[in-house]
Amino acid sequence: MDERTALRTLAAELPAxxxxxxxxxGLVVTTDMLHETTDFPTGTTRYTAGWRAVGASLSDVAAMGAPAVAAVAAYAAPEFDEDELSAFVRGARDVCDLVDAEYVGGDLDxxxxFTTATTAIGRTHDPVFRSGANPGDLLCVTGTFGRSAAALRYFERGDAERGNDLFQFEPRVAAGVELVDDATAMMDSSDGLARSVHQLAEASDCGFAVDSAAVPVDDAVDDVTDGENDYWESALHFGEDFELVFTLSESALERAxxxxxxxxxxxxxxxxxxxGITLDDGPLPDKGYTHSS
Amino acid sequence: MDERTALRTLAAELPAxxxxxxxxxGLVVTTDMLHETTDFPTGTTRYTAGWRAVGASLSDVAAMGAPAVAAVAAYAAPEFDEDELSAFVRGARDVCDLVDAEYVGGDLDxxxxFTTATTAIGRTHDPVFRSGANPGDLLCVTGTFGRSAAALRYFERGDAERGNDLFQFEPRVAAGVELVDDATAMMDSSDGLARSVHQLAEASDCGFAVDSAAVPVDDAVDDVTDGENDYWESALHFGEDFELVFTLSESALERAxxxxxxxxxxxxxxxxxxxGITLDDGPLPDKGYTHSS
Structure with missing residues (x-):
């Protein structure tokens, strides 16, 4: 059973x-487990790892349109190096501070x-789900795409400073709270923009027409990719950018x-x-980041 | 740095x-990471693992005297076997049902x-901490001690059925909620009764006099241990029984x-x-279960 099948099994057993x-x-709750070989390329500092792991969970809270309340992390490593642990905690706390959530510690194992499991909690009585998109709505995103793909290239080149910088993203909690009343469907782009659009389509039972020229691609992608295929692969499919992908009525666009x-x-x-789901004149492939070891 | 030193580092950085x-x-939040080699002896079913992992976090909510609201779990394994995953989810859900909490899924990795990280959330504006014990108060516990130590013996003997049965404990959420107004200090006994008493003493800046004859030792301990040392080691030091250990004034005992x-x-x-901290006429050693691989 691959992970997507397994997730469907879980979803079927758990309507929530x-x-x-x-x-x-009245609470939104989300948890994620990340580990070194798949999620933290060589050169990723523990500060960045703490930031990114907790940030990924906060991004899921943002995607529900909920203010974030708190986050915790379990931290497992072959040995407890005090500097590494402190750096992880600082990164976790800094990303929480950025979104007005409290980092309240966790467990050690x-x-x-190196493995970490993070949980974030938000509070709302009026969340936005993936399932409310209506034909005629606009498809919108926050921020830019391809930062994490670019970061990986910088890590591969040995430019860990630039990689770490790009890896420290801002969870879009404040944006999510502002968008919650207008968004008809919303999620975050952790599995890539293309896959997110497919997931919204599946949940909302609709199609999408995406205009590639309109997709905001991060400048860093230009700097590190080689040719058009590489560029769009990084921007649309690599994922882990943790932007919001949402739909709203045309009349709500200006306010949002x-x-x-x-x-x-x-x-x-x-x-x-x-x-169907199209990119310009052709189909948009349902291809994205799949967690694998 | 060993785990206790690491925990102190974390605690110093995180007053919450x-x-x-x-x-x-108004929320209580706790997270735990468990993994196969240290926490789930051979013979432990995935149903029991789900029960126990989520139960351990619910027990921490109980120790704050808070009603439990929800729990999540991240589940990581070398491969996703559908039966194993379903069994884990059933165990997690059943232990949540037992304490009126909702199991709301999680993440896969x-x-x-096999590794799982669980988070439980409770809701209270009046939690009870470890720090309020006063000289003259009584020291009390819920339930019986030594069940998990006995379970390990059953697993070692190949009696997995009895081991699994003893491993499925009831988190003392309902008791915690009833005790919260009277308890001056409270915690759960996950690291063993002896260590719990030491931890209460440290947090409350007090001593304890424990009467061994009064300690409620589970009948299963009698069945599997060999001699008095083995018996008391199992009852006082092995831990993982997830009972509440608390203090209250003598006048509150009957009501509680x-x-x-x-x-x-x-x-x-x-x-x-x-x-100091005594057991009958001598010192009670600060010796308990230390998580190690």
């Missing part, structure tokens, strides 16, 4: 799960590989754009499901 | 941590060893005992810090 975060009794503290870009529109 | 669960904005749905036993009293 299946969105970016579970909603229970021995493990043969001016309310969001992060730039909002319209990149396409919602179509009938029968029209 | 350091008790059984962190308290933030590849890992070379009748209110708690789990039997409450008085096992000693709080003394001045200068009197």
């Amino acid at each position: 799960a299946g969105d970016d975060a579970a909603v229970v009794d 021995d493990h043969d590989e 754009t001016s309310a969001s503290p992060t730039p909002v870009t319209r990149i396409g529109r919602v179509t009938e499901g029968s029209a | 941590a350091g008790d059984d669960a962190a308290v933030v904005d 590849d890992h070379d060893e 005992t009748s209110a708690s749905p789990t039997p409450v036993t008085r096992i000693g009293r709080v003394t001045e810090g200068s009197a």
